Amino acid sequence: MAMGDALNFIEHIVEEDIRTDKNDGRVLTRFPPEPNGYLHIGHAKSICLNFGLAEKYGGLTNLRFDDTNPAAEETEYVESIKEDIQWLGFDWEDREFYASDYFDQLYEFAEQLIRDRLAYVDDSTSEEIAALKGTPTKPGTHSPYRERSVEENLKLFREMRDGIHEEGTKSLRAKVDMASPNMLMRDPIIYRVKKVPHHRTGDKWNIYPMYDFAHGQSDSIEKITHSICTLEFENHRPLYDWFIEKLGIFPSRQIEFARLNLSYTIMSKRRLLILVNEGYVTGWDDPRMPTISGLRRRGYTPESIRDFATRVGIAKRNNVIDLSLLEFSGRSHLNKIANRAMVVLDPIKLVITNYPEGQKEELPAINNPEDETAGSRMLPFGRELFIERTDFMEDAPKKFYRLSPGRNVRLKHAYIIHCEGFVADSNGFVQEVHCTYYPETKSGQDKSGIKSKGTLHWVACDKARDVKVRLYDRLFNEENPLAHEGKDFIEFLNPESLKVIEHAKMEPNIPTEEVGAKYQFLRTGYFTIDKDSASETLVFNRTVTLKDSWKKIQNK
RNA sequence: UGACCCAUGGUGUAAUUGGCAACACAGCAGGUUUUGGUCCUGUCGUUCUAGGUUCGAGUCCUAGUGGGUCAACCA
Numbered sequence: 330m331a332m333g334d335a336l337n338f339i340e341h342i343v344e345e346d347i348r349t350d351k352n353d354g355r356v357l358t359r360f361p362p363e364p365n366g367y368l369h370i371g372h373a374k375s376i377c378l379n380f381g382l383a384e385k386y387g388g389l390t391n392l393r394f395d396d397t398n399p400a401a402e403e404t405e406y407v408e409s410i411k412e413d414i415q416w417l418g419f420d421w422e423d424r425e426f427y428a429s430d431y432f433d434q435l436y437e438f439a440e441q442l443i444r445d446r447l448a449y450v451d452d453s454t455s456e457e458i459a460a461l462k463g464t465p466t467k468p469g470t471h472s473p474y475r476e477r478s479v480e481e482n483l484k485l486f487r488e489m490r491d492g493i494h495e496e497g498t499k500s501l502r503a504k505v506d507m508a509s510p511n512m513l514m515r516d517p518i519i520y521r522v523k524k525v526p527h528h529r530t531g532d533k534w535n536i537y538p539m540y541d542f543a544h545g546q547s548d549s550i551e552k553i554t555h556s557i558c559t560l561e562f563e564n565h566r567p568l569y570d571w572f573i574e575k576l577g578i579f580p581s582r583q584i585e586f587a588r589l590n591l592s593y594t595i596m597s598k599r600r601l602l603i604l605v606n607e608g609y610v611t612g613w614d615d616p617r618m619p620t621i622s623g624l625r626r627r628g629y630t631p632e633s634i635r636d637f638a639t640r641v642g643i644a645k646r647n648n649v650i651d652l653s654l655l656e657f658s659g660r661s662h663l664n665k666i667a668n669r670a671m672v673v674l675d676p677i678k679l680v681i682t683n684y685p686e687g688q689k690e691e692l693p694a695i696n697n698p699e700d701e702t703a704g705s706r707m708l709p710f711g712r713e714l715f716i717e718r719t720d721f722m723e724d725a726p727k728k729f730y731r732l733s734p735g736r737n738v739r740l741k742h743a744y745i746i747h748c749e750g751f752v753a754d755s756n757g758f759v760q761e762v763h764c765t766y767y768p769e770t771k772s773g774q775d776k777s778g779i780k781s782k783g784t785l786h787w788v789a790c791d792k793a794r795d796v797k798v799r800l801y802d803r804l805f806n807e808e809n810p811l812a813h814e815g816k817d818f819i820e821f822l823n824p825e826s827l828k829v830i831e832h833a834k835m836e837p838n839i840p841t842e843e844v845g846a847k848y849q850f851l852r853t854g855y856f857t858i859d860k861d862s863a864s865e866t867l868v869f870n871r872t873v874t875l876k877d878s879w880k881k882i883q884n885k
Numbered sequence: 886u887g888a889c890c891c892a893u894g895g896u897g898u899a900a901u902u903g904g905c906a907a908c909a910c911a912g913c914a915g916g917u918u919u920u921g922g923u924c925c926u927g928u929c930g931u932u933c934u935a936g937g938u939u940c941g942a943g944u945c946c947u948a949g950u951g952g953g954u955c956a957a958c959c960a
Contacts, residue, residue, distance in 0.1 A: 335898080335899045335900075335908085337898080337899090361960090363959085397959090397960080400959090401959075401960085454958095455957080458958080459956070463956075464886095464887085464956055465886085465887050465888070466886050466887045467886095469956090499958095500958055510888035511889070512887095512888085513955070513956095515956085518957090518958050520958085521958035522958080523958080537958095539958075539960090540959070543960095560890070560891085560953075561955085561960095562954090562960090563889060563890055563954065563955090564890090564955050585890085587891085592896085598960095640897080640898085640910075641897065641898080642897060642898040642909095644891090644897085644898065644899095645890070645891060646890090646891050646892065647891075647892095647952070647953055648897060648898090650897065650910090651895090651897080653896090654910050654911085656910095658910095660923095664923060665923095698922095698923080699923070731921090739919050741919060741920065745919090773919090775919085782921095783919095783920095783921070784920060786920075851920050851922085852920050852922070854922095875920075876922065876923090877921070877922085878921050879921045881921090
């Protein structure tokens with residue numbers, strides 16, 4: 330069976346639910362980010378899963394901000410999250426919700442639990458609660474406040490709401506089971522005093538619900554059918570179901586899948602924040618960051634990210650995806666859409682000694698061999714050109730298909746040239762390469778039969794435009810920067826994750842100079858125009874290199 | 886000395902729900918090529934262990950082993 334139509338385990342569940350007419354065959358998912366940081370490629374997997382599932386089964390997806398902790402959350406993050414989801418190509422239409430929209434309802438739920446003798450106000454400190462909690466192997470002990478009357482609990486909880494009590498002095502706990510082998514069931518705190526203004530509700534509230542008392546209830550209020558989250562919430566599911574049952578509300582179903590891990594990458598928001606705050610990168614959208622905004626600035630397309638999300642699959646086992654898979658998805662789309670351009674990153678001058686001084690020529694060049702509609706452009710050619718320094722070798726091995734004294738090579742879109750010699754300085758550093766060209770080998774009309782093994786990119790010296798090029802590489806040089814005990818992940822930062830070329834030589838007539846435009850620099854890689862570009866100087870970010878089989882041969 | 890979850894090539898993910906283990910990435914070899922790109926072909930290599938059920942087990946059962954999560958008034 331081809332894997333194209335194979336279902337993942339969540340699709341199996343959804344199809345079964347549809348078959349049995351659960352929820353009247355309705356599918357409603359949600360993407361629930363906490364606005365406390367920027368979205369990363371792991372979130373992209375979740376977004377594609379949630380929106381993709383709904384799309385596939387004729388359902389919808391809500392966007393819901395899980396904003397129950399005002400101490401960490403900011404509007405800036407809300408905006409970036411919305412931008413990133415839209416950029417990925419998904420639409421929540423008018424279904425933009427916030428857990429904070431439900432604070433009144435959540436408060437009522439809490440009072441309901443109190444009235445049902447299923448919640449109580451605890452005066453214990455955080456330390457005292459921890460001490461009575463027990464350990465995974467030893468049951469906990471009841472709090473001395475566990476048996477307060479409904480009236481007293483109601484009174485105290487309202488006082489908490491009204492700001493009478495200070496942070497840390499009182500909390501509301503669900504009365505579940507202090508002996509449960511599941512620590513989360515040992516009378517979890519569901520409301521805490523927090524006298525912090527909220528980015529949406531301002532200073533209306535002095536108390537805020539905890540995740541476990543907000544997430545499932547929000548799902549239920551929205552009548553979410555399939556609430557998909559990551560594996561670390563598995564132990565929360567009994568509590569999720571407990572609240573739904575005790576409150577008698579719509580039974581959303583929580584389903585857990587394994588989060589994305591990428592080799593040579595870290596994915597925790599906390600650690601990404603460290604990289605930003607301590608200046609290891611230039612910001613959340615630094616092209617080396619695994620954030621969606623970073624990948625966007627790096628030059629990845631939404632199509633390639635979605636393709637990647639499909640390829641990584643959905644399952645429950647912990648995984649580490651090869652960075653090469655992301656690169657594959659990146660190249661695969663860029664290959665189809667990126668116009669080709671000739672840019673010499675590390676120039677060396679090439680003089681065609683038999684090309685008449687002062688002669689000019691314009692040679693046609695196709696913009697994208699993968700897309701006939703992309704058209705073509707004219708390339709100025711002349712006696713003096715720039716070629717890549719790595720394309721010349723004084724003493725070259727047999728497998729070197731490039732320029733070396735006595736050898737032929739094709740200049741892309743132009744002529745075959747023959748290397749006659751070179752000029753070096755006193756240190757042996759090559760200054761100029763001298764060649765002759767065969768006029769009868771002009772590209773497209775060559776019937777000469779003259780052979781050449783390789784093809785080089787080049788730029789005419791007098792028409793070359795200086796551009797700035799940023800060569801990005803992986804941010805870490807360890808496959809798992811977190812797996813080394815006693816060592817901080819910062820130690821594994823790749824010192825060569827960014828190399829800047831101030832004066833690369835670009836051909837003069839590229840089709841567009843818009844920020845975000847994608848190019849394949851012939852033979853070197855895919856590049857995108859960065860927002861740092863000024864009108865005179867374009868700045869290009871390298872998204873990913875081309876596959877390089879010469880490099881492989883060299884490494885042998 | 887707990888509960889819950891997981892275990893299929895180097896990396897991921899599938900397997901018509903008990904019936905010939907496949908697809909992709911990576912690797913390797915070759916072909917095409919005016920990009921050492923793309924494309925095409927071939928190739929390498931997989932069911933954690935031990936029992937059990939069954940005509941038949943990657944799939945079901947038991948035990949073990951290994952990994953993950955849980956003792957924030959974070960999500």
